[in-house]
Amino acid sequence: MTDDQVTHxxxxxxxxxxxxxxxxxxxxxxxxxxxxxxxxxxxxxxxTEVAQQLRLAQLMGRLPRTGAVGELVTxxxxxxxxxxTDVIEAVTxxxxxxxxxxxxxxxxxxxxxxxxSNTSAIPVDEMAESTARPEELVGIHFMNPPxxxxxxxxxxxxxxxxxxxxxVTSLLAAFDRDGVAVGDGPGFVINRILQRMINEAARIVExxxxxxxxxxxxxxxxxxxxxxPLSTADLIxxxxxxxxxxxxxxxxxxxxxxxxxxxxxxVRAGDFGRKTGRGFYEHGEALS
Amino acid sequence: MTLSINQPTTTADDVEQDxxxxxxxxxxxxxxxxxxxxxxxxxxxxxxxxxxMFLEKNFDIAIGGDNLTLANFRTVNAxxxxxxxxxxx
Numbered sequence: 199m200t201d202d203q204v205t206h207x208x209x210x211x212x213x214x215x216x217x218x219x220x221x222x223x224x225x226x227x228x229x230x231x232x233x234x235x236x237x238x239x240x241x242x243x244x245x246t247e248v249a250q251q252l253r254l255a256q257l258m259g260r261l262p263r264t265g266a267v268g269e270l271v272t273x274x275x276x277x278x279x280x281x282x283t284d285v286i287e288a289v290t291x292x293x294x295x296x297x298x299x300x301x302x303x304x305x306x307x308x309x310x311x312x313x314x315s316n317t318s319a320i321p322v323d324e325m326a327e328s329t330a331r332p333e334e335l336v337g338i339h340f341m342n343p344p345x346x347x348x349x350x351x352x353x354x355x356x357x358x359x360x361x362x363x364x365x366v367t368s369l370l371a372a373f374d375r376d377g378v379a380v381g382d383g384p385g386f387v388i389n390r391i392l393q394r395m396i397n398e399a400a401r402i403v404e405x406x407x408x409x410x411x412x413x414x415x416x417x418x419x420x421x422x423x424x425x426x427p428l429s430t431a432d433l434i435x436x437x438x439x440x441x442x443x444x445x446x447x448x449x450x451x452x453x454x455x456x457x458x459x460x461x462x463x464x465v466r467a468g469d470f471g472r473k474t475g476r477g478f479y480e481h482g483e484a485l486s
Numbered sequence: 487m488t489l490s491i492n493q494p495t496t497t498a499d500d501v502e503q504d505x506x507x508x509x510x511x512x513x514x515x516x517x518x519x520x521x522x523x524x525x526x527x528x529x530x531x532x533x534x535x536x537x538x539m540f541l542e543k544n545f546d547i548a549i550g551g552d553n554l555t556l557a558n559f560r561t562v563n564a565x566x567x568x569x570x571x572x573x574x575x
Contacts, residue, residue, distance in 0.1 A: 254535045256554045263554055 204368050209234065209282035209307070211299060212289035213244035213272070215342060215435060215473055216316055220286055222251040223345040225268035226261035227373050232279055233272045241272040255345040276306050284312040284369050286338070291318050291441035297328035304330040312365040314338045318442040319385040319393065321449070322355030333359030336366050338377070339386060342433055352377035353386050384449040385442070392430070393442050394454050397461065399427040403478070404460035410478040428478040432471030436478075440465050501545065501566045508540055509562070519562040534559045541565060547572040 206229045210217045213235035221231045225248065235241050248270055255261035271278070279285060285303055289295055296317065304313060313335045315325055326332035337353030344350070352366060370377045380387045399413045414426020431439050440457045447455035464470075464477060471477030502519055509517050513529065523529040537559050538549055547569060549558075558568045 250535070253538065253550075253554060254532070257534060257538065257556060257559075258531050259555065263552055 204283075204372070206284055206369060206372050207282045208232070208268075208369075209279040209285040209303075211235075211285065211287045211303065213237075213240045214288065214290070216340060216344070217286075217288035218244045218247050219251060219343045219345055220288055220316065220340060221270060222248045222255065222343075223261070223373055223375075225270050226252050226255055226345060228266040228268050229372055230268040231270050232282060233270060234274070234276060234279065235272070236274060238274060241274070245270065245272055251343070251345060258346070260346050276302055279303060279306050280308070282307060282311065284314065284365065286314045286316055288316040291320070291438055291445060293320050293324070293445065296320060296325055300325055300335070301328045301330070304328075304334070310334070310361075312336065312362055312369065314366070314369075316340050318438060319389045319445040319449075321384055322353050322382045323357060326355050326357050332357040334362050336362050337382070337386070338366065338370075339388060344375075348374070349376045349378060351386055351388055352379045353382055354379060355382045384446050389442055390446070392427070393439060393446055396427045396431045396434075396439055397443055397455065397458055400431070400461045400478075401458045403428070404458055432477035432479055432481065435470050435473055436461060436464050437470045498566050498570055501569045502562055504544060505541075505562045505565055508537075512536070517562060519566070521562075522560050523562075524556065524560060531556065537565065541569055545569050545573060 208224050208229050209232045210221050211234050213233055217233065217235070221233050221244070224231045233241065233244060235244070252261065252267070256263045285307060287296065287300060287303070289299055296315065300313065300315070307313070309331060311334065313329060315322065315335065315337050316339065317325065317337060318339065322335060322337040326335045329335050335355065336358050337355070339351035339353065341347040341350065350370065354363060366377065384390065385393060402408050402413060403410055410428040414429050417423040417426040425433070440461055443455050443457040443461070447453070468474060469476045472481045475481050506517060506519070509523070512533070517523070524534070534556060538554070541547065542549055549568070549572065553568065553572070558564055
């Protein structure tokens, strides 16, 4: 739409489920990516996954089948981000970790580089505190998987600058994604509602009042949702759900966000959902 | 399960038999070569990706560019035709 001439070079922090899939979206749209993680074996897995996800998206007609694919570089060094035009942070949903990393990255990139957090629930202005230039930080909440779901939540913090918002518009145009602008605050729109809904759905299962299948069936059949809350939770990752609920609980004081015992137990058992093969449902071998 | 692997004399019939066996193993039911796999709802696009990888590995072909479209994987017949076309190239 705007700024078609802008050439983006994207840095992605964190090669987990979201960081990997955001890298897929970017290179599939011709944007070169530097993917950073602390763990070399995680990066190796991410390279394989990006290649598979790219082909899946192309197969489904959701990313172009022909035309330039952006280069993917993986590294364990933040210093390799010095030349990027935009950075998307997608590390684990732990406020201290995000704060530390955002401080480090804003010291490495050139002033004027857009810094995006793909946080699930931490307010943008809280994280802006850790950066060298708070006006350069914006929240983009990508859905999983970002190369299949077009719409994203765009969160402008009170200190976010106009220039950063223009850069976000340009980046989302390069990705062919549709941004919906919303205000700042714990969980923004989606997760303020969704995480609570997942927590309550899990509590219903915990109380033995309904099976996961029954909970999801009523949301799908009665309300017309594409997937029910517990299928969605398995897709998001129950580890992320619990982390996000804690972020919400601490910041709102609302006990409805306190992760229920069943969710906590599943995470403790290593049953994170699709990414480990089991959550509320059995998923067979881990996919994507 | 035994599969014929990369024999230079692979015929359309071999391709079809290998595919039908692969489908039966993964979906736990038998298929006719002209049935739309996706329309039935029994096969997801994620499974289509497994079909892509199975065909590439089993018949030593690379499926990319404009060939990477669901239409080529909709039926066993369509996949057999794709393998023959790419094997001839």
